[in-house]
Amino acid sequence: MSRGRLVLCGSGEFTPAMAAVDREILDGIGRRAPRVAIVPTAAGLEDTPRAWVAMGSEHFRALGAEPVGVMVLRRADAEDAACCDAIAGADWIYFSGGQPGHLVDTLAGSRFWDAVRARLRDGAVLAGASAGAMMLGGRTFDPRGRDADGLPTSMGIREGLGVLPEVIVAPHFDAIPEARWRHWAALRRDGDRVLGIDEETALVEQRAGWSVRGRGRVTIVDRGGAGVAHPSGARLDGLARVALP
Amino acid sequence: MRSDRRRRVVVTGIGMITPLGSTVETTWQGILAGRSGIGPITRFDTSGLETTIAGEVRDFDPTLYMDRKEIRRADRFAQLAVATAGQALADASLAITPENAPRVGVAFGSGIGGVSTLVDNILAHAKDPRKVSPFMIPMMIIDMAAGEIAMKYGAKGSNMAHVSACASSAHAIGEAAATIGRGQADVMLAGGSEAGLIKISIAAFNQARALSTRNDDPAGASRPFDRDRDGFVFSEAAGCLVLEELEHARSRGARIIAEVIGHGMSADAYHITAPAEGAEGAVRAMRMAIADAGVAASDVDYINAHGTSTQANDGSETAAIKTVFGKHAYELAVSSTKSMTGHTLGAAGAIEVIFCVLAMRDGMLPPTINQHTPDPECDLDYVPNAARAARVDVAMSNSMGFGGHNASLIMRAGALT
Numbered sequence: 001m002s003r004g005r006l007v008l009c010g011s012g013e014f015t016p017a018m019a020a021v022d023r024e025i026l027d028g029i030g031r032r033a034p035r036v037a038i039v040p041t042a043a044g045l046e047d048t049p050r051a052w053v054a055m056g057s058e059h060f061r062a063l064g065a066e067p068v069g070v071m072v073l074r075r076a077d078a079e080d081a082a083c084c085d086a087i088a089g090a091d092w093i094y095f096s097g098g099q100p101g102h103l104v105d106t107l108a109g110s111r112f113w114d115a116v117r118a119r120l121r122d123g124a125v126l127a128g129a130s131a132g133a134m135m136l137g138g139r140t141f142d143p144r145g146r147d148a149d150g151l152p153t154s155m156g157i158r159e160g161l162g163v164l165p166e167v168i169v170a171p172h173f174d175a176i177p178e179a180r181w182r183h184w185a186a187l188r189r190d191g192d193r194v195l196g197i198d199e200e201t202a203l204v205e206q207r208a209g210w211s212v213r214g215r216g217r218v219t220i221v222d223r224g225g226a227g228v229a230h231p232s233g234a235r236l237d238g239l240a241r242v243a244l245p
Numbered sequence: 246m247r248s249d250r251r252r253r254v255v256v257t258g259i260g261m262i263t264p265l266g267s268t269v270e271t272t273w274q275g276i277l278a279g280r281s282g283i284g285p286i287t288r289f290d291t292s293g294l295e296t297t298i299a300g301e302v303r304d305f306d307p308t309l310y311m312d313r314k315e316i317r318r319a320d321r322f323a324q325l326a327v328a329t330a331g332q333a334l335a336d337a338s339l340a341i342t343p344e345n346a347p348r349v350g351v352a353f354g355s356g357i358g359g360v361s362t363l364v365d366n367i368l369a370h371a372k373d374p375r376k377v378s379p380f381m382i383p384m385m386i387i388d389m390a391a392g393e394i395a396m397k398y399g400a401k402g403s404n405m406a407h408v409s410a411c412a413s414s415a416h417a418i419g420e421a422a423a424t425i426g427r428g429q430a431d432v433m434l435a436g437g438s439e440a441g442l443i444k445i446s447i448a449a450f451n452q453a454r455a456l457s458t459r460n461d462d463p464a465g466a467s468r469p470f471d472r473d474r475d476g477f478v479f480s481e482a483a484g485c486l487v488l489e490e491l492e493h494a495r496s497r498g499a500r501i502i503a504e505v506i507g508h509g510m511s512a513d514a515y516h517i518t519a520p521a522e523g524a525e526g527a528v529r530a531m532r533m534a535i536a537d538a539g540v541a542a543s544d545v546d547y548i549n550a551h552g553t554s555t556q557a558n559d560g561s562e563t564a565a566i567k568t569v570f571g572k573h574a575y576e577l578a579v580s581s582t583k584s585m586t587g588h589t590l591g592a593a594g595a596i597e598v599i600f601c602v603l604a605m606r607d608g609m610l611p612p613t614i615n616q617h618t619p620d621p622e623c624d625l626d627y628v629p630n631a632a633r634a635a636r637v638d639v640a641m642s643n644s645m646g647f648g649g650h651n652a653s654l655i656m657r658a659g660a661l662t
Contacts, residue, residue, distance in 0.1 A: 061598055096433065145576075146631070154610065154635030156628075184634045187277070 001047040005205040006127070006163065006241060010137065010171040010197035010216065013096050013129035014052070014059035014230075016039075017200040021213040023063050025092070025125060025204065033066045034091035041106050042098025042131040044073035050097045050155070065092075078110035087115055092125040095132030101142045103135040113161065126163075127202075130171040130200060138165040139192060141184060143148050151176060155184045164241050174198040174216055187220060194221035201232065210236040251426040257488030257499040258337025259599050260329035260436075263586050264300035264480050268332065272596075273603050274584075277632045279614045281464035281585050283478050289444050292376025296447050298408075298463040300480025300587030313398070317331040318380050320359035321394055321440035321442070325483035325592075326390035327397050328432050334398060337487040337499060337554045339432065341399045344402075350403030350430040352421035353485075354437035355593030356646070359385030361443045375578030377440035390438050394485075404432045408591075410646025411551070413437050413485065415594025415654055419508030421488050431493040433656045436485035436595035438606055440529040447479060453518065455555060467588070469581035470613035470623035471560045477553040480587030484595030501658045506639075513649030519557055520645065524565035527551075527643065530651035531569045540639055545655070547604055547640045552581025552613065552627075553588050560660040562643065567625075578635065579642040580628040584614040594644040601640035605658030610635050638653045 006024060012018045026034055038056035040049035053069030060067040061130055061189040063213065070086045072078050082180055087093055120126045125137075140160035145153030147163055155212040159170065168188055170181060171197030185194050198216025212218045212234045220236070221227045261268070264282030265275035275282065282300045291297040302325070307316045310328040318325070318544050330351075334341070339500035341349050362384040383389055388406035396403050407417040414437020421435035441462050450456045457476040459466035467478040494501055510533065513526035520527065535542055551562055559581075567574045582587075582600050589596060600611055616629035637658060644652045 142633075152631045156633035157633050158631060186607075186609070187632055187634055189278075 003123040005125050007205065008133040008169055008195070009127060009198055010173060010199050010201045011097065011130050012200035013094070014056040017065065018202065018214065021204070022060070025215070026063055026065055029091045031091065033064060033087055036060045036065045036067045036092040036094060037038060037070045037087045037090035039070045039075035039093060039095050040066055040098070041072045041211065042096060042100065042103045045099060045102050049073055053111055056094065070222050072106065072112050073111065074107050078106050078112040081111070083112050084115040087119055089121055090124055093128065095118060095128040095135070097132055098129030100131040100134040101158060103131055104140065105243060107135070108161060111210065133171055133197065134169045135161050136163040137167045138162050138167045139168050139189070141168060141170065145204065151180060155187070157187045160208065162242060164239060166193060168192050168194050170194050170196040172199055173219060175227045182208065196221060196227070199233040203236070210239055212236065247584065250636070252428060253491035254422040254505045255491050255494050255501045256486050256490050256503045256602055257489045257494050257501060258333040258339060258506065259502065259602060260336060260485045261483070261596055261599050262302055262305055262329055262590070263596055264302055265306050265480040268601065269336070270391060271472070276582055276585055276600065276611045277609055279328050279585065279631055280610050280612065282480070283463040283466055283587050288442055289364050291304050293444055294444065294447050295451045299442055299447070299477060300468055300589070301442060302479055302481050310441060312659040313534060318384065320362045320384045320389070322358055322391045322438045323384070324354055325440055326353055326391050326438035326482070326485070327439070329436060329483040329485035330394040332486045333434060333485040333521065339487060345431070346401040348402050349400040349429040350421070350424060350432070351394045351401070351434045351566050352392060352405055352407060352417040353391040353435070354407040354591050354594070355387045355392045355419035355439055356407070356410045356413050357388055357439065357441040357446070358387035359389065359419035360441040360446060360564065377615050379559050383418035387447065390419050391662045393420025394434055395448070400434060403433070408650070410648055411588065411589035411593050411626050411646040412504050412646035412650040412652040413594065414512065415642065415644035415652035416597065418486060418488070418505070418598055419652060419654055423510060425488055433488045434485055435488050436483065438483035439590040439592040440481040441590070442481050448466060450479060451508045452648045457554065463619045465609050466616050467554045467584045469550070469554040469584050469613055470563070470620060470627045471616050472618040472620035474554045474559065474567040475555065476555055477583065478587035480589045481500070481594040482586060482589035484592055484599050486599065488594070490630060500537055503605055505654065506540070506657045507534040507655030509533030509653040511539060511651045515649050518647050521649065522559040524561040525539060526649060526651045527562060527565040530653045531565065531641065531643065534655050540655065542570050544639045545570070545577055545641050546635070546637045547577060547601065547610055548579045549611070549640065550579050550581045550641045551643045551645045552570065552583055558645065560620070563625055564625045574625055578628050578633070579625045580609045580613045582611050594642065594652065597644070598642045598656065601656050605637045605656065606639055607636050608634055608636050611638065
């Protein structure tokens with residue numbers, strides 16, 4: 001089994017709302033000024049990656065960490081040795097939000113993803129917020145378009161990076177009407193569980209099991225469609241992740 | 246142009262048998278799962294054929310719908326038609342009674358009808374002319390699907406067959422809607438059926454270089470819009486819709502699934518098998534359907550494309566969609582369910598209209614599977630490889646047939662005003 005921890009965040013990365021959660025994780029790393037690599041790949045098709053890095057840097061610097069932006073935005077970046085080297089000493093690799101499909105297209109099978117997994121295996125924290133969390137599932141929702149309410153006009157499901165097999169991560173869970181989630185969940189395969197993570201809420205892997213942190217809840221929707229909500233502070237078991245080579 | 250005096254036509258029942266299943270729901274679940282219904286041909290010895298795969302309907306039991314005597318006297322294409330009509334009537338909770346029977350009609354299409362019966366009897370005739378069945382003619386003629394449905398269920402209204410190759414059942418549905426629209430029927434059982442999966446059919450399409458020869462990968466053989474497509478996959482199927490005049494449906498408390506709002510038709514007048522230059526015939530059919538529907542092109546959310554997996558069709562149809570929809574072509578979803586069902590020829594229009602209706606009912610876009618290598622000419626959103634959830638208010642179904650026949654149908658979902 002890998003030694004590093006996973007952190008799945010429903011939204012709110014690099015905002016004051018997540019400061020307490022992030023401080024707790026930094027404390028757990030157990031070294032002074034942990035190095036945090038901020039990777040805005042999910043926004044690689046937008047004009048916001050530098051803004052994500054700036055925001056993340058400010059956030060983690062204020063928490064006493066040593067942030068560095070790693071601009072893996074397209075597939076060529078993910079094959080670039082310099083980008084891989086940039087995370088070689090990272091204690092925490094943090095993927096911010098954007099488009100999960102672009103994340104998977106960019107990272108799947110890449111040198112950079114291999115480097116991320118190597119760091120996770122060697123003890124680094126791997127965190128993803130919103131799309132960054134979605135990509136870690138065995139499969140991921142793949143939203144397209146925006147309607148007048150800011151919700152996706154269409155939703156697909158595609159293969160994720162598979163760190164959490166048979167899991168589909170659903171961030172912003174409390175911000176999207178339940179009927180929409182039910183509708184979208186109809187796309188999942190038998191065996192897939194939907195992991196709904198509220199905004200400004202994180203699911204943090206512990207030595208044994210997982211714990212809910214932040215203001216909201218984490219809801220596990222099982223194969224039959226029934227949802228069980230776990231409030232902040234609750235412990236979750238039964239979410240297995242793949243062993244990394 | 247659309248006449249405001251035309252009576253409105255709604256869908257109140259659907260029935261379907263395909264290589265993915267012998268009911269609407271089993272087929273639809275297969276479609277949403279992105280499952281292929283294509284496999285090695287088991288119906289006959291394929292030795293000597295270039296293509297040895299097809300979309301066979303494997304679990305159809307005609308005894309659920311007809312008695313043994315009726316089955317013996319009906320070609321498989323007519324059996325499938327009767328079965329899907331029965332499913333659709335049950336789905337619509339519609340009883341045909343002596344009172345309403347004269348106002349219930351049938352319009353059913355097929356591309357090659359009872360070709361199997363014909364070939365069997367040719368072979369019998371070669372041995373001994375007295376071995377030819379007295380039922381050969383009534384079994385093989387394409388109008389017998391409509392005739393058998395009428396006889397089985399007692400529909401005594403307008404009754405006809407539509408034959409326009411792979412556009413047959415799209416034309417049947419469009420003309421059935423028109424029959425209701427102009428007041429000549431209150432209910433029409435409309436659709437199409439095809440069951441010509443025999444050795445000579447495969448040989449003939451092979452000679453025409455129309456079929457995929459990806460025999461070692463049946464599930465991957467039908468790949469519309471993919472650069473590596475190499476032809477269509479021959480399949481059998483049937484589909485039937487209960488079309489009903491809106492007030493008639495309301496008065497009996499019927500569940501309204503969708504409304505048929507537009508129908509466009511055209512001929513290429515160009516070539517026996519190839520689409521016209523610039524797909525201008527398909528363009529005119531789509532534009533006519535949009536005008537008939539009284540909607541803007543930008544209102545169309547989803548197109549179930551003809552999408553046969555042939556080099557000739559898919560690029561041409563894509564170009565036609567771009568011509569008709571302009572920038573919106575890149576915003577709407579287009580998919581070819583033939584990637585899963587194969588090409589069901591004269592039944593294709595019917596089952597694909599049903600897929601449009603189900604897409605609207607469930608808010609699910611059927612995928613185009615086997616999308617692995619992009620074709621620069623085919624650059625629309627084909628809903629690649631996996632279904633997507635999306636609201637679909639207006640859907641179009643395209644059908645095109647050898648001979649240059651083009652038909653487009655437009656359906657609308659939602660509460661009817």
